[in-house]
Amino acid sequence: MxxxxxxxxxxxxxxxxxxxxxxxxxxxxxxxxxxxxxxxxxxxxxxxxxxxxxxxxxxxxxxxxxxxxxxxxxxxxxxxxxxxxxxxxxxxxxxxxxxxxxxxxxxxxxxxxxPFSPRNVLKRVVQLYKDKGWKPVVAPEMEFFLVARNVDPAKGIEPMMGRSGRPAAARQAYSMTAVDEFGPVIDDIYDFAEAQGFEIDGITQEGGAGQLEINLRHGDPVKLADEVFYFKRLIREAALRHNCFATFMAKPIEDEPGSAMHIHHSIIDMETGKNLFSGPQGGETDAFYNFIAGLQLHLPAGLAVMAPYVNSYRRYVKDHAAPINLEWARDNRTTGIRVPLSGPDSRRVENRIAGMDCNPYLGIAVSLACGYLGLVNQDRPRRQFYGDAYEGDGDIPQVMGNALDLFDEADALHQVLGPEFARVYSIVKRAEYEEFLQVISPWEREHLLLNV
Known part of the structure; x- marks a missing residue:
């Protein structure tokens, strides 16, 4: 051995x-x-x-x-x-x-x-970057809920009971007291992560009841996708030790924010070792704008991968901490594409569209693929947005069926991800969607049974 x-x-x-x-x-x-x-x-x-x-x-x-x-x-x-x-x-x-x-x-x-193995799909996209002399760097953020054990699908999901003996409360974003409520679970998450060799950049309380966010340090896309893949299992196991569930559903609880996997991107010029998004004097380069344009142009077609279930689309609700359009802005969390505060060396673009329910390999692959198309086609983005983007119109699909239609028509995106992957993914997701359409929901029974 x-x-x-x-x-x-x-x-x-x-x-x-x-x-x-x-x-x-x-x-x-x-x-x-x-x-x-x-x-x-x-x-x-x-x-x-x-x-x-x-x-x-x-x-x-x-x-x-x-x-x-x-x-x-x-x-x-x-x-x-x-x-x-x-x-x-x-x-x-x-x-x-x-x-x-x-x-x-x-x-x-x-x-x-x-070609349809998710890790291979991401490797394919990363190699396309390397063939151009570029090294993509990503940093994912993982949002999830700790909820009470739920063994009855007909019952609504409820927040977990905290250390104080009270259920987790909503609207306590960034509260350290709220984080302390989950102390035993978080302790196990830290211990497991340390044993697995993972470096956590931080854990914060998000706006939902029992909702937490873990940030990972930036690095190689495949390595970071591996870590998110591992982390989902790690967090579930830590929760089970304390009689609760960890869920990565995009929208597990009504009237609460959903859970995203925000993805930060930067690109390194392999010849110079410099950030492709920053020029010699520290200004924003054409590549920076090209990458943003690629996200704006191609993310609608990629949404079927980054929002892979019918539940995913319940997250895109105005004024509920998830974007409804693909405007871009600096330091503005209402837009789908955000440029965080940073110095020239760490200039990056954040995709706030992807849900935490997506496959991390595929979510990162699609996000990079959209940016890649913008880079190679030298596309130009829309003008920078100012103000509250929730006041604007939505420009992303609102239901799974529409997202799949856009994905099926996206030949340029298929060429980057791999045509065989696109074929298999579409067939599997349409089978899933059609199965969902056979299910009659409690809402339909309550409001339609005797009223229509």
Whole structure:
């Protein structure tokens, strides 16, 4: 085992030092962002260079149904070859024994990357940047709710009970007292993150009841997507230890703000090491404006990926902390595209559209893809917005069906993300959407049963 453990990150080596490693979880993200894979004894993992899973894991909807996306050969569940990326090895500190997780990459029998594997989609987009001499840098922000245990889907979601014995209160943004209410859960989140080698930039209370935000330090897009993928599981496990649930639904509670995954972007010129968004005198460059224009032009078509469920669209409500349009402004949180306060070296563009329910690999990939198209086409953005953007009109799709229509027509975006990914994603999401349309909601029964 010394062969492969020598390749592990320092945090993983520190975690197992002095202990007998019991198990390795070989995992990969499916389209929703759920970890799929196998748990194998450590002794067996030491002897295997890869393992197999059927490609059908990428055709499955969030409900466990299937989209007819298998292609001309039909639904034969062809085996993929999954190879470990040892740089992703990380502790699973909530387990009862000494366990590591390792993210794997998916290949076909010819050694080519599976084009609809989310991590491969993001790698494809990052490589397009590198081919131009650019190195993309991102910093995601993760919003989520800690809620009371809910085992009855017919029952509304309620805030969790805090340390004080009172339910979490809303409208307490940035309150340290509110953060203290979740102290035991947050302590476990910190402990798990430290064991996994993740650096948290900060935890704050957001505006919703039991809503928290975790900021991650900026870095490589694939590495940061791996961390968000890991963090979702880590946070859920920490919550379960304290008799509550962590949810990453975009809009879990009525009349409360939704949860976003804001994505900060900057681009490094690989030749000079300088921020592409800042000129020699510190001013904003054409590339800075091109990137913003790409977001404005292409995010409507990419919304079906960054807002992947019917619930996602309940977040885009005027005056409820989520943008309703793609205006851009400096230091203005009402717009969909924000330029935060910063010096020239750290000048960046924040996409405030993506929901926390999106697959982090795909959400970051689409955001970068939109900016990439703006850069290569040298597009120009609309004029900077001043004032409250909620007073303007919305210019993003309001329902999943419309978002999917725009996605299906977005040939330029498909070429960046990969046409085969676009084909599979659309089929799976339409199957999911059509399944939802068969469900009759309590609202319909209450207001339509005897009144229409």
């Amino acid at each position: 010394a062969d492969w453990t020598d390749q592990l990150p320092q945090a993983a080596r520190d975690y197992i030092e002095g202990h007998r490693l019991d198990e390795v979880e070989c995992i990969i993200s499916d389209l929703p962002g759920i970890a799929r894979g196998k748990a194998v004894p450590a002794s067996k993992f030491a002897k295997q260079a890869y393992f197999h899973l059927p490609d059908s894991i990428f055709y499955q909807t969030i409900t466990g149904d299937w989209g007819e996306a298998a292609g001309e050969d039909g639904f034969i569940e062809r085996d993929m070859i999954l190879k470990p990326d040892f740089s992703t090895a990380s502790a699973a500190p909530w387990t009862g024994d000494w366990t590591l997780q390792v993210i794997h990459d998916a290949y076909d029998r010819d050694g080519d990357p599976i």
